Amino acid sequence: MTAAPLVEIRDLAVHFGVRGKRLLQKAVGHLRAVDGVTLTIRRGETLGLVGESGSGKTTLGRAILRALPVTGGEIRFHLDGESVDLLALEGRELRRFRRHMQLVFQDPYASLDPRMTVRDIIAEPLEAPGHLRRKREVDERVREIAARCRLNLEFLRRFPHAFSGGQRQRIGIARALVADPEFVVCDEAVSALDVSIQADILNLLMDLQQELGTTYLFITHDLSVVAQISDRVAVLYLGRLMELGPTREIFARPFHPYTRALLSAIPRVEPEHGFDPIQLRGEIPDPAHPPRGCRFSTRCPFVRERCREEVPAFREIAGDHFAACHFAEELAG
């Protein structure tokens, strides 16, 4: 029943050099923002990627889009029976490939060029790489996607300053989808919106997925949103995957202590759920100096000696449900 893979990520690493304080000094250290992530995103699914600040979730999302330099690993796209090594593409080839993948931004204000009309903003992925040259065709395609995103076609002549946050986000989504990409990364796409608007945008994203069959990587810190929109959830902590599995499984039977702590900390509206967060000790460690062994060992309430020494393998614990914890079975049982 599992769908075919669309994006395969193997051992992906993104390290940033930490500059020394002295003049012209070479990098003194590496911030391992993403450190050995292996992940398969399946065609047509929504994979939720959750994590707290410093988890590297945004970096991971952008690395998959080649928006920043990747240190190591492999990213493969499977398109029409053809397998493309994304990290091997350069220059013009890469630019032409970008039609297959897109990004929806968090900030609906900064992500739209205030000097362009809505029509030009949405048309950019068609016009910039020269996929479509004829203005008539472009206009037609822009109108079609704008209508799908429930944007009034009158709006196309207007500039972004005419719009509220929710409408701007629709414009951003229309831009992401105009070239009919197979894969879209939504990076905190509803986090800046008010609750009453957020629901509307989430619905839109789900509807568009139904109509167009797009695959989403949905990055957010908000677990309720992830529960709502994703088929599977991946939990990231300090650049490493802690857990990955079907949404229902993750929320009903989390294997990793970090996931459990995270879930227990969601402030619930319903009083019957109570609120008894698993208290984590201390702060999220500095990603430039992550702990040895299990990354979560400094805050884990169930930490043992082995956790501090040995990096736990990311392994399948139940059907299609993975976790990186030495004692996953024990703790779940």
Next chain:
Amino acid sequence: MSTEPPGRPGHGEEALRYYTASQWQLVWWRLRRHRAAMAGAFVLLLFALMGLFADFVAPYGGTTRDRDYIYGPPQIPRFRDGNGFSFRPFVHALKTERDPVTLRKIARIDTGKRRYIYFFVKGEPYRLFGLVPARTRLFGVREGKIHLFGTDDLGRDLFSRLMYATGVSLSIGVLGVLLAGGLALVIGGIAGYFGGWIDYGIQRFTEIVRVVPVIPLYMGLAAAFPREWSNIQVYFAMTVILGLVGWPTLARRLRGHLLAQRNEDYVLAARLSGASSAWIIRKHMLPSFTSYIIVDVVISFPYVILSETALSFIGLGLRPPTMSWGILLQDAQNVRAIEQAPWLFLPALFVIVAVLAFTVLGDGLRDAADPYSVRKR
């Protein structure tokens, strides 16, 4: 939580006009509301017209001497005197007498004789813009002379000289700023766009230029002008000096804008859409940039004008018979001028007004140039 922009009008024609307004329209709408900036712009327009049409506005040539009215005080146009009221403004005629003690020639006002002021009178011949021969002047008197701002030690009409000086000072400012802006655009642009060690090198070089003290540098450069240079040559050499000294500040700001721009989400969005560098520069960077460039250039104007004035004032810049604000102020250097001819300070008033006007206009432009800034919070 993002805050909705407070300024979104709701419905109707006006709202639609606002929604479909381009950047420049928004800038203009905002600038128009900035009263001080509009006043500054008006004053500068006036100055520019005065400078451009100096030959026409000035009643006399800049070096024409009125031997009968040396160190003569300003003649203020009046509508009435002891002989009654007149709709046409006039000044009183002058008669020359000898001071009974020193036997020097002095001018006395002859309140009995009126010299009426007419517009578009025929005066000394001149060539408008150095090309079109003409005789008509904006205003003047039919007999005798009129010196609205008085005369200097040689009896030259200060008002006329100020008109010519305004033209020279402003034009030297424009050329200097344009040169500085051009240099800044190239140097700051290279630094900001390429980044990395190129940026690093250019930054350090810019800092070195910035720490060189300006006055000695000016003096050194100005002293290097060969004496036999013509006034035109000196004039252009001055603009080059002003440009060379002025660019680092501008380049720094331009680089800052560029770096900030490079990290904008919408630039990343364009890149992820498969846009080339050329597309990004043309569609995103340049349009947002031009408004900043204009602001920076306007703001750096006063410095250039003050530099020219200061240099000419201490005798290192332009030289007579060229007229500029600084050169006119040279005449106000001595104690005698302060005591006997305070009107010789009038050029200073022009300098102050021009600098103020540029500053308020620059302020207003800066506020207006990014019409989206407030909305975003």
Next chain:
Amino acid sequence: MTANGGALLEITDLGVSFTTDEGMVRAVDGVSLAVHPGRTLGIVGESGSGKSVATKAVIRLLPANARIDGGSRILLRRAEGEIDIARLPAGGRELRRLRGGDIGMIFQEPMASFSPVYTIGNQMIEAILAHRDHLDRRLGRRFDRRAARDHAIRMLERVGMSNARLRIDQYPHELSGGMRQRAMIALALSTHPSLLIADEPTTALDVTIQAQILDLMLELQRELGMAMLFITHDMGVIARIAEEVAVMYLGRIVERGPTREVIRDPAHPYTRGLLAALPRVETSRRRLTPVPGDIPSPLQRPAGCPFHTRCPRRMPGLCDREVPADTALDARRSVACHLFGGRAS
């Protein structure tokens, strides 16, 4: 439940307007509420609801282009008697003594409370000494610089800062986000205020840290017996921390009551919509029920009920004309909606 007579803070008919380039913005319109000693009132609302403006008015920390209506009253009852904060001279001594003295404040961004150029300890000691009289009275002991430092260290320990003795000499930027938030709470509570105003204090924090901070605040409240005015956009946080809630929309309170009851059985269509729009952990891959339409621009406040432009149950001719008055549902709940017979009196 005590009547309003026992309230620590009582706001009556608060109105705040801003003069902007684009025109007059009515940010808060006729808000009345009461905060009781030792209890927490939550104010929940989205952008433009005026929740932040209303609470900033309580400490008169509004920008220069804001104006508080002449008829507004902000009564604070203290041992020394009651004062109307709305009528205190701006920038006066009395206001300065209130802020950080009787009324503590914490914000979303801790750096807004701290100056980057002084150590945490330095700023806490300054605050303690500035409100020395108030503290002397409350704790019955003389505060000199030494005592103030000891007190600051105790407060830092109290908010769960390990190594408080060392941390007290650190600069704000040397602390992590969660620690900064703790330090800000310690700073705000070091003068033992009777009222703590918390403006989205956990919004910028990660959920695990947020849970810690919320727990800490509840604990400290029990211990110090202060009243809290807690502002947030997050219904989940409100459910956790506030006994009573006031829901704001476009500058007006549309519904209020005990938090549990409001959440279980919301009366106002806006509150219903807001709760229905919340994504829930329990419901995977289901369509949500958004509140239709957009929040109107504050420049274009709708006539009548502010929510009528988006309300699924609006009654034409009534809701778009008349502002609904507060209608009591029972002794502790009220709603401003024509469905419940609210008429402007």
